[in-house]
Amino acid sequence: MPDHDHAIAELQRRVQDLEDRLALMQILATYGPAVDSGSAAPTARLWTDDGVYDTFPAVLHGRAAIAGMVSGELHQRLIHAGAAHLQGLPHLEVDGDRAVATAYSQLVLRDEATDSFRIWRTGVNRWEFVRTAQGWQVTHRVNRQLNGDAEARNLLGAAVDEGRAQDGG
Amino acid sequence: MPDHDHAIAELQRRVQDLEDRLALMQILATYGPAVDSGSAAPTARLWTDDGVYDTFPAVLHGRAAIAGMVSGELHQRLIHAGAAHLQGLPHLEVDGDRAVATAYSQLVLRDEATDSFRIWRTGVNRWEFVRTAQGWQVTHRVNRQLNGDAEARNLLGAAVDEGRAQDGG
């Protein structure tokens, strides 16, 4: 039944796309629990072996560097005082075995003096992914603070670029 | 094979519903990057030609008015000082070619003096959508601040209305 062959293949393609999108969301939803629990290896495993995390002014190259950030003194001090690395609803673009997520992130810190939490950082992230035999992994993440500099606005703008949108993207 | 016909049609309906939900999430995930990058046309294109954005006390009618908000002096000043328009996880209801999302939003501003970010606004949004030949578009968005007024609570309550829930909604 060629009609069934065609319908099933089309469904398989659509279901794969949905699975890809939820898998990418899951990576963003894993990042906070990984770093805020101080889980260095699970954090690093979100990236490819040679993945990059560019979080100005630091640029971390490879899993060992990313794990080192989590184990490092600054990060450990933050999470032992109370810290939440929140990730926003991602804008997703999937193109075969590559994908990009654009999402806000916030770093919220416990402030005992005021019995509340302070937003220390609010930035935009461009996450680039590759499909591997172990599922989607991050090849490159760049994080820039929304402090008025053009760089963060440009990262946000790339997700809604008009030229591409007018091409039907 | 009528059994296969039936099973395939049922799968197509379920996959369409999933695609609809992810497409609606994507619209909310696009709004922030569009406005915070100052991208007026991509923001306006999220709405239908005659779509409405009711953000008290302003009520913007149509794409030109929505684009004008993004290009306007107040908005430009905010994003050049550092601003993030965050959208929360949406409660979704899809009914054929119409849909409603209920979600929180926050406007977070850079505060250099305290090296942190301040939440200027936290509100609830009711987004109403229509399915068009170009995909889902916003017909009406109403935003109300959670400042204790009943109006915002009523918008939230509409998403969890008991009468509808008891009908199996």
Next chain:
Amino acid sequence: MPDHDHAIAELQRRVQDLEDRLALMQILATYGPAVDSGSAAPTARLWTDDGVYDTFPAVLHGRAAIAGMVSGELHQRLIHAGAAHLQGLPHLEVDGDRAVATAYSQLVLRDEATDSFRIWRTGVNRWEFVRTAQGWQVTHRVNRQLNGDAEARNLLGAAVDEGRAQDGG
């Protein structure tokens, strides 16, 4: 056509998994609108009849206790002054008729004096679910503040546990 039988059964399994994940997200997206509108019964219905909400130091047992929290004086005072119970992007694990979501939550309160909103609470939540004839329901939710205590970090760490991840989880 056994090939079609197999392909259709596989698609049905994959679509069910996607539907489960979106249904679990919808529960988290319903919680805020339910409590912030003061909708006691819709809040309680998210749980099983004997479901538990452990929000230190209170441990609420069953729907009546959960509804009572929403109707109670403290909660009513908060929502009449302006309150938002925000839920983050959930990390999801589905295993047959059981599921776990790990997600951040924030309680944001209107602060008229500074024309802004204050983050009173930021915590981690482990939501445990069971599939019922009425859909997914919460059997147990534990909420712990990210105030530097190990308990919250341990809840986050459980979502990214290495032993399980190395088993292919």
